[in-house]
Amino acid sequence: MQSVPAADPDPTPVLALDGITKTFPGVKALSKVRLALYPGQVTALIGENGAGKSTLVKVLTGIYQPDGGAIRVDGKEVSFAGAQAAADAGITAIHQETVLFDELSVAENIFLGHAPRGRFGLIDWAEMSRRAAEILKSVGAEIDPDHKLRDLGIANKHLVAISRALSIDARVVVMDEPTAALSHKEIHELYELVETLKAQGKAILFISHKFDEVFRIADRYTVFRDGQFVGEGQIDAVDEAALVKMMVGRDVSQIFPERQSHIGEVVLDVAAMSHPTEFADIGFTLRRGEILGFYGLVGAGRSEFMQALFGITRPSAGQVTIDGDATALTSPAEAVDAGIVYVPEDRGAQGAITALPIFQNVTLPSLRRTSRSGFIRLAEEFSLAREYTSRLDLRAASLDTAVGNLSGGNQQKVVIAKWLATKPKVIILDEPTKGIDIGSKAAVHAFMAELAAQGLAVIMVSSEIPEVLGMSDRVIIMREGRMVAELDRAEMTPETLVRHAAGI
Amino acid sequence: MLQRIIRARETLLLGAILVLIALISTRFPGFIAPSNLARVFNDTSPLILLAIGQMIVILTRCIDLSVAANLALTGMVVAMVNLSFPGLPVALIVVLAIALGTAMGMVNGLLVWKLAIPPIVVTLGTMTIFRGIIFLISDGKWVNSHEMSAAFKAFPRAEFLGLPMLSWTAIAAVLLFTVVMTRTTFGRAAYAVGGNPHAATYTGIDVGRTQFWAFTISGALAGLTGYLWVSRYAVAYVDIAGGFELDVVAACVIGGISIAGGIGTIGGALLGALFLGVIKNALPVINISPFWQLAISGAAIIIAVAVNARANCEKGRIILKSAEHAA
Numbered sequence: 001m002q003s004v005p006a007a008d009p010d011p012t013p014v015l016a017l018d019g020i021t022k023t024f025p026g027v028k029a030l031s032k033v034r035l036a037l038y039p040g041q042v043t044a045l046i047g048e049n050g051a052g053k054s055t056l057v058k059v060l061t062g063i064y065q066p067d068g069g070a071i072r073v074d075g076k077e078v079s080f081a082g083a084q085a086a087a088d089a090g091i092t093a094i095h096q097e098t099v100l101f102d103e104l105s106v107a108e109n110i111f112l113g114h115a116p117r118g119r120f121g122l123i124d125w126a127e128m129s130r131r132a133a134e135i136l137k138s139v140g141a142e143i144d145p146d147h148k149l150r151d152l153g154i155a156n157k158h159l160v161a162i163s164r165a166l167s168i169d170a171r172v173v174v175m176d177e178p179t180a181a182l183s184h185k186e187i188h189e190l191y192e193l194v195e196t197l198k199a200q201g202k203a204i205l206f207i208s209h210k211f212d213e214v215f216r217i218a219d220r221y222t223v224f225r226d227g228q229f230v231g232e233g234q235i236d237a238v239d240e241a242a243l244v245k246m247m248v249g250r251d252v253s254q255i256f257p258e259r260q261s262h263i264g265e266v267v268l269d270v271a272a273m274s275h276p277t278e279f280a281d282i283g284f285t286l287r288r289g290e291i292l293g294f295y296g297l298v299g300a301g302r303s304e305f306m307q308a309l310f311g312i313t314r315p316s317a318g319q320v321t322i323d324g325d326a327t328a329l330t331s332p333a334e335a336v337d338a339g340i341v342y343v344p345e346d347r348g349a350q351g352a353i354t355a356l357p358i359f360q361n362v363t364l365p366s367l368r369r370t371s372r373s374g375f376i377r378l379a380e381e382f383s384l385a386r387e388y389t390s391r392l393d394l395r396a397a398s399l400d401t402a403v404g405n406l407s408g409g410n411q412q413k414v415v416i417a418k419w420l421a422t423k424p425k426v427i428i429l430d431e432p433t434k435g436i437d438i439g440s441k442a443a444v445h446a447f448m449a450e451l452a453a454q455g456l457a458v459i460m461v462s463s464e465i466p467e468v469l470g471m472s473d474r475v476i477i478m479r480e481g482r483m484v485a486e487l488d489r490a491e492m493t494p495e496t497l498v499r500h501a502a503g504i
Numbered sequence: 505m506l507q508r509i510i511r512a513r514e515t516l517l518l519g520a521i522l523v524l525i526a527l528i529s530t531r532f533p534g535f536i537a538p539s540n541l542a543r544v545f546n547d548t549s550p551l552i553l554l555a556i557g558q559m560i561v562i563l564t565r566c567i568d569l570s571v572a573a574n575l576a577l578t579g580m581v582v583a584m585v586n587l588s589f590p591g592l593p594v595a596l597i598v599v600l601a602i603a604l605g606t607a608m609g610m611v612n613g614l615l616v617w618k619l620a621i622p623p624i625v626v627t628l629g630t631m632t633i634f635r636g637i638i639f640l641i642s643d644g645k646w647v648n649s650h651e652m653s654a655a656f657k658a659f660p661r662a663e664f665l666g667l668p669m670l671s672w673t674a675i676a677a678v679l680l681f682t683v684v685m686t687r688t689t690f691g692r693a694a695y696a697v698g699g700n701p702h703a704a705t706y707t708g709i710d711v712g713r714t715q716f717w718a719f720t721i722s723g724a725l726a727g728l729t730g731y732l733w734v735s736r737y738a739v740a741y742v743d744i745a746g747g748f749e750l751d752v753v754a755a756c757v758i759g760g761i762s763i764a765g766g767i768g769t770i771g772g773a774l775l776g777a778l779f780l781g782v783i784k785n786a787l788p789v790i791n792i793s794p795f796w797q798l799a800i801s802g803a804a805i806i807i808a809v810a811v812n813a814r815a816n817c818e819k820g821r822i823i824l825k826s827a828e829h830a831a
Contacts, residue, residue: 312705333708344706351706353699355766364696365707367689374688418707 012075013038014203015060015091015172020069022055029055032069033229035222037172037203042194044218044235045207046247048439052227053207057176060205061093062086084113090171094161094178100149107132107145110164135163139193155186162193173197174205179213184297184498191217211240223247248439256470257449263473264288267457268340268426270309273318278304279481282318286426286457291448293472294461296501301481302461303345306428310342311335322425336365339425343415345434345461351415354404358394359385361403362418388417392447412440416447427451428459433467445471465494477501513760516811517775521782528786535786542667548781549674550575552774553729554748555755556681557609557722559773562756563685563698564711564718565765566623570612571726572748573634576740578604578730580638583647583656583740590653597656598731605727606720608634613716613723620712623719631749638742649738660736670732677725682770694718698765754801755780758808779804 013036022030030052037043047053058064059071062080070077073089080086100109108115110132118124132145141159143152149160158178165173175194179187194217197204208214214221215235222232223246230246268286273279279301286292294302308315311329320327322338329335335342344351352361362385363370370381385399394413403414419427429448433441448471452458462468468475469492477485477500485500529536554571561568578601585592585600608630615626649657660670667675685691696704697714704711734740759776761768783804787797 310706331708331710332706333710336708342706351703353696353703353766355699356695360692360695364692364704364709367692371689374690376687376689376692378687 013072014074016072016075017056017060018070018072020056020059020066020071022052022059022064022066029227030059030066031227033224033227035205035229036232037205038220039171039201039203040198041219042198042204042206042217043220043222044214045205045222045224046214046243047224047230048247051224051247053224054176055227056224057093057174057205057207060086060091060172060174062091087113087168090169091174092165092168092170092172093174093176094158094165095176100157100161100164102150103148105146105148106136106143106152106160109149109160110135110145110167112164114168131167132163135166136160139163139166139196140189155189158186158190159193166197170202172203172205174207176207178206179208179210184502187213211243214243215240225249256467257446259449259453261291261452261473262289262455264455267323269319269321271319271321273305273308273315273320275304275308275313275481276316278308278313279478282478282483284476284483284486286459288425288455288457289452290473291452291458291460291471293468293475294459294478295463295465295468295475295497296478298463300478300501302478303430304481305478306342306430306459306461309335310340310428336422336424339423340428341365341419341422341424341426342428343419343430343432345430352403352411352418354411355402357400357402358389358406358414359399361414362388362399362421365418366421384421385417388421389413391420392417412444420451424456426457426459428461430461431463432460433462433464465497468492468497469494479503513811514769514772514775517759517772517779517808521775521779524779524782524786528782528790531790532786535789542671544781544785545674545778546668546671547785548777549670550729550733550745551748551751551755551777551781552674553677553725553732554722554752555759555773555777556677556770557725558752559756559759559761559768559770560681560685560694561623561715561718561722562753562761562763563694563765563768564715565698565701566616566715566718567627567753567763568609568612568719568722569624569627569749569753570608570631570634571722571752572745573631573638574605574608574723574726575730575733575748576742576744576746577608577634577638578727579734579744580642580647580740580742582731583652583734584641586653586656587647587651590656594655594659598659598728601727601731602724603727605730606724609720609723609726610716613719616719617712617716623715635742642740642742644742647734647740652735652738657735657738660732670736673728673732678770678774681721685770690714690717695766698762698767700766751780754805758805776808779808 015037017033017035019032019034020030021028021032033052033056035043035045035056045053045056055064059066062083062085065080071079078089080089101112104112107129111128115123116127116131118127129145136143136145136159139159139162141156141163143156143159149157152160178190194204194206206214206218218235220232221235221238221243223230223243225247264287266285267288270285271283273282282305284292296302304313307313309320309329311331311334314330320329322340327338329338329340332342353364359382363381366384367376370377370384382399389399392413394410394417403411406414432448433444445467448458448460460471472492473489475487475492475497476483477487477497479501484503485496487496525536525541534540554575558568558571581604582597582601586597612623612626612630615621616623660668662669664672685694693704693709693714696707696709697711701711733745737744755776756768756773757763757776758779759768759772759774761772761776780801783801784797787800792800
């Protein structure tokens with residue numbers, strides 16, 4: 001535990017939380033935490049999954065009411081009865097997933113809830129459109145305010161969300177993992193925007209898992225661990241190792257697991273696979289014990305290809321050979337039977353079934369093995385679930401617990417356990433560490449190495465260069481639906497990856 | 505934890521039914537007599553049978569509005585078959601009723617599965633079609649009691665261990681489908697499909713196929729109930745069980761089956777049906793006007809749903825603003 005006293009240039013924070021406690025039935029989400037935000041400064045909030053960051057954001061924005069402690073705006077104690085009260089106090093949040101309305105226009109999205117009114121209290125559309133254009137211009141977005149939101153890409157949607165934040169004349173802007181869905185270029189534009197906001201004197205709370213981002217744009221940091229305040233200070237005064245130590249309460253080597261690749265015979269051979277719209281002419285081989293990285297920009301067609309390989313969508317051409325047998329995979333069930341499993345990127349929507357207990361989630365794709373002529377053998381089901389959850393060191397009170405009650409990290413373990421229980425030959429991991437904290441990341445990487453060591457062939461779709469470099473034996477780079485390069489370990493450098501992916 | 509809540513919810517519903525019975529018996533002591541309770545159960549049996557099928561359909565994020573029309577069409581067909589071939593054994597009639605109902609359920613299922621039409625649209629359409637077919641085959645005429653064979657009418661009334669076969673059919677269906685939903689791969693798939701269709705797809709479960717089988721089961725139960733209904737009331741006509749599909753959906757909702765899919769039990773469907781059955785049987789005997797009966801049934805549904813919704817909130821996701829914070 002170390003607590004660096006903050007050397008503040010400006011002694012009065014715009015917003016200060018003191019001794020905030022928030023308890024949910026059975027869980028103390030926040031325990032007497034504090035946080036101070038200063039005008040014109042970016043404060044990074046750092047903590048592992050489950051450290052209480054999201055709860056804190058909800059307290060700040062009036063969605064949750066704390067059970068104890070004080071919120072002060074300009075030194076005066078306030079309480080937010082609801083989201084509107086927090087907005088009135090000048091606090092706004094840009095969330096991980098943008099909370100916007102696809103069917104409304106850009107201007108309506110920006111001004112929803114505080115539209116300019118004309119005579120008789122009716123909405124002044126012309127004024128709204130004019131002011132929206134003004135704000136959009138100030139954030140450097142060339143978007144027609146009268147367009148429907150659904151026509152915009154994800155990056156522009158973010159800009160709309162940011163414009164919305166600006167439109168309510170916010171003094172405090174909370175950014176909850178704003179870069180999670182953005183590409184490299186878009187992230188840079190976001191940094192510039194943060195600089196603009198700083199110059200305007202806004203206090204910014206920046207929540208991120210990525211240390212390079214934190215060191216790039218933050219002025220100050222605050223660290224939470226397990227719902228408790230651990231430390232705060234100027235970002236110049238710490239290094240990455242110190243932050244990691246505060247965050248996890250122990251030393252974590254950020255280096256990737258040392259591994260000796262034992263590459264065996266070919267297990268998967270894909271030839272000339274094409275899709276009418278998403279990708280064309282993908283061909284490669286994959287061997288036992290190998291980790292094959294798939295790198296590319298967001299939208300390069302990697303996930304689309306994996307979904308076709310897994311039988312969710314139909315390719316228009318191509319040949320898949322597994323262990324020497326030509327196979328046509330037309331459904332995920334066939335892919336699972338053939339020994340291919342796919343751990344999707346969006347684990348919330350595509351991974352776990354939250355209403356079902358852990359053991360039923362784990363055995364779901366293996367039901368054919370734990371049942372006889374359609375009847376489930378509970379004992380076999382439990383022993384299978386127990387075997388794989390304990391292999392993944394899943395800590396839960398009981399296998400009867402509904403997955404929805406587990407933390408994000410544990411939910412992910414359930415999803416991985418579920419796939420390992422099918423005893424696959426090839427495992428496709430789509431962005432396996434996206435949005436998870438550094439401690440969990442290291443665990444996933446170590447685990448991936450272990451899988452390969454056991455002779456599994458691993459395909460890892462990743463957009464994080466350090467991960468691709470640290471984990472892959474080979475990497476395939478995709479751009480605009482096509483394979484543009486295949487590099488082995490010796491040829492991989494950050495520069496080559498980016499060059500091929502961006503086509504420069 | 506969640507299971508405990510569900511269990512508590514079902515206990516709560518059981519408690520509510522017992523309190524209801526106790527209240528009614530203060531005004532009408534005869535209501536609590538075992539023979540009367542058995543009669544109430546028997547009266548509610550068709551609702552229980554249909555609620556089981558509906559529960560499975562709702563579990564997979566669908567809805568089956570055609571159950572009552574399916575029941576009526578099957579009932580009319582078996583009544584007319586009985587009219588033409590009075591000597592046909594009842595066992596064969598039952599098999600025919602189940603087969604017909606199954607076929608109609610399969611039509612719903614195929615339209616939802618293969619054409620991906622929203623279930624509410626499909627079953628609204630087939631509901632009207634089934635009713636239309638009854639009119640076509642019967643010319644709008646009734647099949648009356650005196651036209652039905654004695655054996656045809658006797659089956660649902662035949663007593664075994666003091667309970668009529670109608671009740672035993674409902675009990676058997678409850679037991680059978682409890683096993684199906686908790687111990688078979690189909691049951692597990694139904695929960696998975698309703699809980700998270702995307703995840704189910706990635707797991708290798710065919711969402712459309714699972715929904716197809718859910719509709720098929722619902723249709724089979726509706727067909728079986730069609731025979732039992734017509735033979736018990738000894739009459740078949742176009743409009744029998746008109747609007748009954750809404751009672752069936754209400755029973756499911758009262759029984760804690762989530763309209764959003766993925767949550768619910770056969771036990772819940774049973775209790776939901778019994779709750780409605782007790783109310784419907786009790787209100788006339790304590791002399792409440794039919795108009796108030798409708799209003800009271802409706803209020804019971806809304807109260808039950810409100811209680812369920814609150815139970816879902818209590819996990820701490822939504823914290824309502826409280827007065828002391830505003831101060």
